[in-house]
Amino acid sequence: MPISWPRLAHLRHVLGRPSLRGSASWTRLLSFSPLARLCARQGSGAGSLAPGGTIFALSSGQGRCAIAVIRTSGPASGLALRSLTAAQEPPPARSACLRLLRHPRSGEPLDRALVLWFPGPQSFTGEDCVELHVHGGSAVVSGVLQALGSVPGLRPAEAGEFTRRAFAHGKLSLAEVEGLADLIHAETEAQRRQALRQLDGELGQLCQGWVKTLNKALAHVEAYIDFGEDDNLEEADRDVRALEAALRSHLWDARRGQRLRSGVHVVVTGPPNAGKSSLVNLLSRKPVSIVSPEPGTTRDVLETPVDLAGFPALLSDTAGLREGVGAAEQEGVRRARQRLEQADIILGVLDASDLASPSSCSFLNTVVAPLVTRSPDSSRQRLLLLLNKSDLLSTNASPMDTTLPPHVLLSCRTGAGLDSLLQALKTELAMVCGDPFTGAPVLTRARHQHHLQGCLDALGHFQLDTDLALAAEALRQARRHLSHLTGGGGTEEILDLIFQDFCVGK
CATH class of the missing domain: 3.30.1360.120 (Probable tRNA modification gtpase trme; domain 1)
Structure with a gap:
């Protein structure tokens, strides 16, 4: 008679009891049931059905x-x-x-x-x-x-x-496992390339180099503690300080890797009737937003995930920025301004044929000017200014105002200037996400950032002019964090969270 999987699991659980194993009952059960003998040979520890077999x-x-x-x-x-x-x-x-x-x-x-x-x-x-x-x-x-x-x-x-x-079985490190998961879920060229680099072990190799540096420094410190030989202590200190600088650089780039994995927040904003919804539809290649000549058509934030020049992005269409006459439109404007504060990249859209209008001037003064005057390092937001409706300009007229910041001329109706826009977007997205084709592999998960920050914090306690035993312990603590990053000593709870994102056949 066929046996059910729950019944088989129960049988293996019973066979795994220490009080039963080797007893007379154990012998009688094995002689009576061939299936019991099979379970015993395969390892009958409690709970072994899930991980074994x-x-x-x-x-x-x-x-x-x-x-x-x-x-x-x-x-x-x-x-x-x-x-x-x-x-x-x-x-x-x-x-x-x-x-x-x-x-x-x-x-x-x-x-x-x-x-x-x-x-x-x-x-x-x-x-x-x-x-x-x-x-x-x-x-x-x-x-x-x-x-x-x-x-x-x-x-x-x-x-x-x-x-x-x-x-x-040591075929993949934990970082490579995460790279495999990212590769399965990759939807853009940049995500695919970054996941392949992590799956190929580039992040693990980088961590192994850092671990070797820590091991070498720890050996010098312990040699001095045991034998009083301090010839290499200065070298150990230089290596640790260089490692600290490298860790800070990677932590500064950590936000880039997470954006590359989850998507860059791109917000389209501007005065009413500048062509924001038309731009969203053009970039997403589908009718996401309603397009109408009536001002104030978009009153809520409409979001859609898109592939922009090979990078993942969450594109947000927002209400036109103006002093609305109705409560609903005012709420839309409030939400638009709130979403602007959360943006990684802002696409500011203006009507190229109506740059002198009060709404265009207000947008330039209140939104564009503050972002342009900031230094690049003082704000996480980046601005790309678009002058839409270039098809409405006469061939001899030019909308260019010498006071305007750098911009891209575009026509959402004819598609003119789209290639220039995509190239400019690719440059901005590479600045926000980092270039997955060059340089060291970026950190793509909060777990990576946590352990790298823990390693850096531990190295902050490495001081050779104090107790050398504490300095050695700081190096060991830093090494433990790097070990957790690549999978050594990971807890079952962390492993469960990582592997639950995989499909059954993977």
């Missing part, structure tokens, strides 16, 4: 497709493959082979599939793995998954469990 899952997307990928990981992967292929031996390692899959119990044909065998430890997870490339119909996928579920020792995988096993 052999797992299987659909690793490609849900829904009808040409090819679906189903994979297993664990010691029973070879048994599962032989059970589905009429006891045939696995194909040569990492070589695709066409096999007929059958249900292990009924012998019913399921599909002709490409089969790949990855013996551990040379596999993604470090364990024996099998990949079945089957036809992507729902009936085929369901049949193969049910067949795998009938093989003794196999169970469905939990979310992120394949990657978690790769981490547990």
Whole structure:
């Protein structure tokens, strides 16, 4: 009679009790039940059902497709493959082979599939793995998954469990795991490039270099404590101070990495009827906002995620800035000004054919001028001024006022000037997010920033002119923070939060 997964979990829990193991009851149970013997061989510790055994899952997307990928990981992967292929031996390692899959119990044909065998430890997870490339119909996928579920020792995988096993077997560091998660969720070119750099281990390699610096300095300090040799203490102090400067530089860039991962906040603002909603629709390539010649049409903040020149952005359309006559429009203006304070990049839009109007002058004086006169380091906000409706200008007339700050001439109606706008946006976005193609890898998560700040704080207590034992402890504390950043000594709660974002087949 088939046994349910809850019943199997209970059986393994019972077998794992220290009071039972080795007793007469234990012996009778093993002699009575072959399934109990299987559970005992696989490790019957309480709670071992989740982390142990052999797992299987659909690793490609849900829904009808040409090819679906189903994979297993664990010691029973070879048994599962032989059970589905009429006891045939696995194909040569990492070589695709066409096999007929059958249900292990009924012998019913399921599909002709490409089969790949990855013996551990040379596999993604470090364990024996099998990949079945089957036809992507729902009936085929369901049949193969049910067949795998009938093989003794196999169970469905939990979310992120394949990657978690790769981490547990040293195939990926925690920073590389996070890079893999970011790569799966990447929607723009910049996000993809940054995630690939982290997955390739660039952040981990950078941390390893910092750890070597700390180890060297710690060795010098401990040598002096033990043997009184101080020839290298000055060198240790120089190395630690240089490391502090490097950490400060990366912490200053931490906000850039988080913007690159989650998206830059770009707010479109300006006086009424300047073409703000038309610009939002043009950049998002879909009708997000209502466009009307009537002033005050947009009264609330409309947001849409977009890919701007390869960078992720949250584009916000706001109400025209003016002294409205109605309570609803006044509330829209208040929300627009509030959103301006939260913006990373401000797209100021003016009507190129009406620069002398009171609303345009007011916008230039109250919004544009304060941002332009600030030094670049004194404000996190950046401004890009657009003069829209260039198609309404005569060929001989020029809207350029010598007092205007740098700007881009644009026509949302004809698209003229769009390439110049995108190029200017790319420059501004690279300043806000950093360039993922060059330089050291940026920090993309708050966890990275936390441990790097902790390392820097610990180094602040490194003083050679005081107690050297305290100086050595400061170096050890700094090293522990770097270890947590790449995954050494991470708590289960932190690991659970990271891996829960993965899909089941990953």
